Amino acid sequence: MRIRHLLALVFLILSATSGLAQMDGHGPDAWQVRGVAANDNLNVRAGPGTKYMVIGAFAHDATGLKMITCVPFLTQEHYYALTDTQRASLPARWCLVEGRDQKTKGWVSAQFLGEDVSRLQPEMDPLVSDAVALVRHVYDLQLNASSGSALGPLHPSVARNYFFADVVARLAQGNVGADPLFNAQDTQISDLKVFAPDERAMFRGLITVHATFKNFGRPQLVVFHLRVDGSLADPALRIMQIEHENWVFP
The missing domain is CATH 2.30.30.40 (SH3 Domains)
Incomplete structure (x- = not known):
């Protein structure tokens, strides 16, 4: 229910800019x-x-x-x-x-x-900016992988670069069902935007990042939760949870 309310609010705010981008096809400024x-x-x-x-x-x-x-x-x-x-x-x-x-x-x-997320939120905390960039990079990789031209970020051999170890372990088990990034098995993605929410993007070390897009014309909102993974030799941000309207991964 919370995701549904967030989805309605986010797409109300973004409707003007996303509509323009869809018409002129130029994407970000x-x-x-x-x-x-x-x-x-x-x-x-x-x-x-x-x-x-x-x-x-x-x-x-x-x-x-x-x-x-x-x-x-x-x-x-x-x-x-x-x-x-x-x-x-x-x-x-x-x-x-x-x-x-x-x-x-x-x-x-x-x-x-x-x-360029730095222009979207010039006063964003550097860690939050890095989190937005990481999630956007994950989506870019997944979209490239969908054409069969690259290895996607959900593949267990590379997933540790983006996710916590328990998420990677779940991916390695297989039978995930719907794509955790797009909440679907079949995709036709448009109007993808990745951004930090205006309020409480970071709270007690937990960073929240939103991704909105349309799949076959249907609006979707995905909420990512990230933290700095201290178990790494060089601690860095990793995705620990992906939240959809009716399910959470892992």
Whole structure:
């Protein structure tokens, strides 16, 4: 019942912005680099692919990036009209991006781009911001995996990078049923947004992150609970629970 009430409230607040994004197809106003090691940079190339020369670089944590276009170019309607086989055969996606300073501009691999959450909540606690980025990264990986082109974050061999050990153990048992991220076995996802709630995003070390999206046009809300996992050699945020309207995982 609590999820149902949250869902109604969240989609009432987001209806204006999500409707616009759905019509114009541009997505977020700004993008950030993610998935790049702290001691590395994201190469900027003269064209959409590794065969083109490197003409610059973005820092591993660069924010405020402006996306100009991407190839292959597909609208939501085009993408969802494709079969799974056609999606899997699509070439890797590259985007023409301009830096915040408007000096660095070129093509980068889309797998290293995500919504700029620092602009959405500039005063967000750094730990909360990291939690939002982690959940968004998990969704990005899962969407890529759905096309068969990558290993998803729910696979037991990599899940420990994102989840607590007991969650990984449950995933390893199998027979999870519905996808814990999308609460469904079949998906057609649109309007995905990941954000921290306005109130009590962090309370006594527990961080809450919300994800909203539409699956086959039906609004969904997923609530993630995260903590710093002190059992790791290098303590870091991990997801400990995923809450849906009528069930909780694990």
